[in-house]
Amino acid sequence: MHEMSLAVGILEIIEEAARVQKFRRVMTVEVEIGRLAAVEAEAIGFCFSAVTRGTLAEGARLQIVHVEGRGLCFNCHQTVPLAALYDPCPACGGHPVQATGGTEMRVKELEVE
Numbered sequence: 001m002h003e004m005s006l007a008v009g010i011l012e013i014i015e016e017a018a019r020v021q022k023f024r025r026v027m028t029v030e031v032e033i034g035r036l037a038a039v040e041a042e043a044i045g046f047c048f049s050a051v052t053r054g055t056l057a058e059g060a061r062l063q064i065v066h067v068e069g070r071g072l073c074f075n076c077h078q079t080v081p082l083a084a085l086y087d088p089c090p091a092c093g094g095h096p097v098q099a100t101g102g103t104e105m106r107v108k109e110l111e112v113e
């Protein structure tokens, strides 16, 4: 499952931050998920609570912030909102629109103790 490896990735980021910043407990993890990243918010929440069991992030709340997709149209050279990958340009109807934002998932903030 794709979300499982992402959840493990989030935990690795938290553990690395804990080493550097020397905190022992994570209360909230804020994660940005792009609309084009093909990540199920519900699945990632489930996987996250599974992989953090017995770690410093056990019981932490996973707060998900959705980031809208953006793309650069090769036809009209504008940056346009993009609802899905491979959609035509909403401004001119042209192709291709290369995704420039909203394709990734990243840990934005940790609330620690």
Ligand SMILES: [Zn+2]
Pocket (backbone or CB within 6 Å): 073, 074, 075, 076, 077, 078, 089, 090, 091, 092, 093, 094
């Ligand atoms: Zn266009």
